[in-house]
Amino acid sequence: MQFLYGEFAKEIPENFAPPEAWEDFGTVMYPPKICAREEVPGGIRWSLWPLTFEQYIGDEEPDLELSKKAGALARNRVAAWRRVRGRQTKPGGWMQFSKKPWRIDGYHKLESGDYLTAWQKNARRDARLWREALDTLYAMEEIPLEEFKSAYFKSTVAKKFGTSLLDVFERKMELPQVLAQVKLWGARNLKTKAIIAGTAAHYSAKNRSSVRECPFILPEARQTFAMTGLVDHWFAHSQKNGTELLLFTCFWQKGEPRGWQGFSEFKSHFGLQYVAYPPLLMRFIPGKFF
Numbered sequence: 696m697q698f699l700y701g702e703f704a705k706e707i708p709e710n711f712a713p714p715e716a717w718e719d720f721g722t723v724m725y726p727p728k729i730c731a732r733e734e735v736p737g738g739i740r741w742s743l744w745p746l747t748f749e750q751y752i753g754d755e756e757p758d759l760e761l762s763k764k765a766g767a768l769a770r771n772r773v774a775a776w777r778r779v780r781g782r783q784t785k786p787g788g789w790m791q792f793s794k795k796p797w798r799i800d801g802y803h804k805l806e807s808g809d810y811l812t813a814w815q816k817n818a819r820r821d822a823r824l825w826r827e828a829l830d831t832l833y834a835m836e837e838i839p840l841e842e843f844k845s846a847y848f849k850s851t852v853a854k855k856f857g858t859s860l861l862d863v864f865e866r867k868m869e870l871p872q873v874l875a876q877v878k879l880w881g882a883r884n885l886k887t888k889a890i891i892a893g894t895a896a897h898y899s900a901k902n903r904s905s906v907r908e909c910p911f912i913l914p915e916a917r918q919t920f921a922m923t924g925l926v927d928h929w930f931a932h933s934q935k936n937g938t939e940l941l942l943f944t945c946f947w948q949k950g951e952p953r954g955w956q957g958f959s960e961f962k963s964h965f966g967l968q969y970v971a972y973p974p975l976l977m978r979f980i981p982g983k984f985f
Contacts, residue, residue, distance in 0.1 A: 721867035813966030
């Protein structure tokens with residue numbers, strides 16, 4: 696399979712998993728707030744009566760009999776199974792409606808030494824220019840959620856695509872297990888004191904991994920290389936705390952909005968290998984009506 700941004704990994708690291716599969720990622724908070732939500736063995740379930748859905752992520756086939764006995768929402772429902780590696784064939788009872796990967800993610804395997812050597816030339820240049828301005832024109836700081844949100848609302852991302860990702864992130868931050876694993880960083884203009892770019896970094900000790908969430912940049916920061924500076928800060932912080940894999944999710948695929956390509960192009964500059972997950976499988980599960 697050809698991919699616009701680079702090579703697919705020949706062997707996926709043992710500790711690699713999509714962040715939605717991490718135990719402390721707060722995936723149960725992704726469905727809209729209006730829905731009833733609950734965790735089930737190996738996945739999550741959400742419902743807005745009379746519709747009920749389940750999602751499972753992993754290579755082991757979901758135990759649907761076990762999930763039927765769990766929770767209060769085990770009605771007639773539709774299950775989605777998002778596989779990660781290995782098993783490419785379709786088990787009995789599951790339906791496949793597309794041959795496309797359900798998503799393509801990238802990862803950087805972080806090692807000792809200068810990680811910039813694995814970055815593309817333009818990213819190395821941008822990191823150097825940002826570092827030259829750091830502590831004189833700008834500062835990289837850990838910031839509170841309210842300041843993070845306030846800056847996000849003014850960002851290019853919010854103006855073009857809305858705040859749905861931030862809404863999900865804010866719901867997740869209500870969970871203590873998520874709050875304990877997240878860092879919020881902002882690039883501050885030392886003259887105006889304003890946050891001009893920011894990102895969240897979610898860590899998983901079990902998977903020895905980290906992923907960015909809700910990165911944003913304000914129009915005034917376009918010429919400052921602040922977004923590359925945030926990635927640089929994330930890499931450096933992760934290297935110090937022993938994180939092994941840095942994940943960049945949701946790379947553009949043919950058929951998706953072209954407006955997403957610029958984000959994927961930027962993310963591809965940081966020495967990544969890519970994982971194309973097997974196609975999504977769906978299944979109807981009979982259950983109780985009420």
